[in-house]
Amino acid sequence: NAGVTQTPKFQVLKTGQSMTLQCAQDMNHNSMYWYRQDPGMGLRLIYYSASEGTTDKGEVPNGYNVSRLNKREFSLRLESAAPSQTSVYFCASRTTGEGSNQPQHFGDGTRLSIL
Amino acid sequence: AQSVTQPDIHITVSEGASLELRCNYSYGATPYLFWYVQSPGQGLQLLLKYFSGDTLVQGIKGFEAEFKRSQSSFNLRKPSVHWSDAAEYFCAVGAPGRRALTFGSGTRLQVQP
Numbered sequence: 001n002a003g004v005t006q007t008p009k010f011q012v013l014k015t016g017q018s019m020t021l022q023c024a025q026d027m028n029h030n031s032m033y034w035y036r037q038d039p040g041m042g043l044r045l046i047y048y049s050a051s052e053g054t055t056d057k058g059e060v061p062n063g064y065n066v067s068r069l070n071k072r073e074f075s076l077r078l079e080s081a082a083p084s085q086t087s088v089y090f091c092a093s094r095t096t097g098e099g100s101n102q103p104q105h106f107g108d109g110t111r112l113s114i115l
Numbered sequence: 116a117q118s119v120t121q122p123d124i125h126i127t128v129s130e131g132a133s134l135e136l137r138c139n140y141s142y143g144a145t146p147y148l149f150w151y152v153q154s155p156g157q158g159l160q161l162l163l164k165y166f167s168g169d170t171l172v173q174g175i176k177g178f179e180a181e182f183k184r185s186q187s188s189f190n191l192r193k194p195s196v197h198w199s200d201a202a203e204y205f206c207a208v209g210a211p212g213r214r215a216l217t218f219g220s221g222t223r224l225q226v227q228p
Contacts, residue, residue: 004158033215040124042205042218043159058215090158101147101166101209104216106158 002026006091006107013081013114021076021110023091031096032074033104034058034066036087043090049074050096081114088112117142119208121219128196129227136191136222138206147209148189149216150180154202162204165189176200201226 007022025032030051035043035058045058049068063085065077074093078085088111092104118141128134140146147166151159163174170182180191189206203223207216 035218040220042119042220044218045215048215092159101164103149103161103164104159106151106160108156108158 004091004093004105004107006089006110008110009108010111011113013078013112015081015083015114017081017114018077018079019081020078021089021091021112022073023075023107024073025091025093025105026072027093027095027105028071029093029095029105030071031094032068033092033094034064034074034076035090035092036060036085037090037109038087046076046089083114086112086114117146117208117210117217119206119217119219121204121206121222123222124220125223125225127225127227130198131195134191134193134196134200134224136204136206136224138189138191138219139187140189140206140208141187142208142210144210145184148180148182149207149209150174150178150189150191151205151207152176152202153205153221159205162191196224196226198226198228200224 004025033048034046047066049055052071067075088109091107094102094104120139149164150162153159165182203221205221206219209216
């Protein structure tokens with residue numbers, strides 16, 4: 001069972017470059033999420049998609065865009081990378097109809113460094 | 116707005132000793148509560164969850180947690196820690212109608228031989 005797959009696992013960028021982080025899940029989940037993890041700050045929500053065709057901003061959306069390509073895939077794009085975006089990025093998914101009582105399933109993360 | 120506090124940034128215990136990791140939440144009603152574990156270089160794995168009912172919940176790897184409404188707490192416990200339990204632990208809270216979880220800042224557990 002693959003679960004949630006993130007690519008790439010590691011990436012180094014120069015300031016101003018752009019890139020897209022890919023995420024795919026094979027659990028037929030409706031909702032997908034992008035978080036960033038920084039030391040001492042836990043996980044902070046960047047964007048989420050409650051269902052195919054919808055996206056919403058989270059706690060820290062500035063500098064990012066997302067695309068819910070289909071039910072399986074949810075990508076995160078950095079249009080002009082900044083050193084402050086150096087972080088570990090996690091994608092998660094969960095099944096949901098209503099409410100928040102289902103756990104999220106996480107990928108292994110993308111470690112992104114911006115020089 | 117809901118929030119989660121994990122007061123202990125770093126805890127060190129000896130192998131075989133008992134463990135309790137603290138989690139306090141802020142929410143006006145009964146929240147949905149989760150504990151996740153993250154091993155180095157890995158994603159987050161769900162240890163256990165609480166929605167309603169019995170306030171003592173059992174999880175994987177011998178962990179349990181107790182929901183105490185009066186204290187707004189959901190502390191994680193294990194009777195005897197193994198070296199493989201060294202990891203970072205995150206408490207998270209969800210709420211009806213809210214689509215995403217709110218995470219605490221994490222507690223890093225170190226296990227001494």
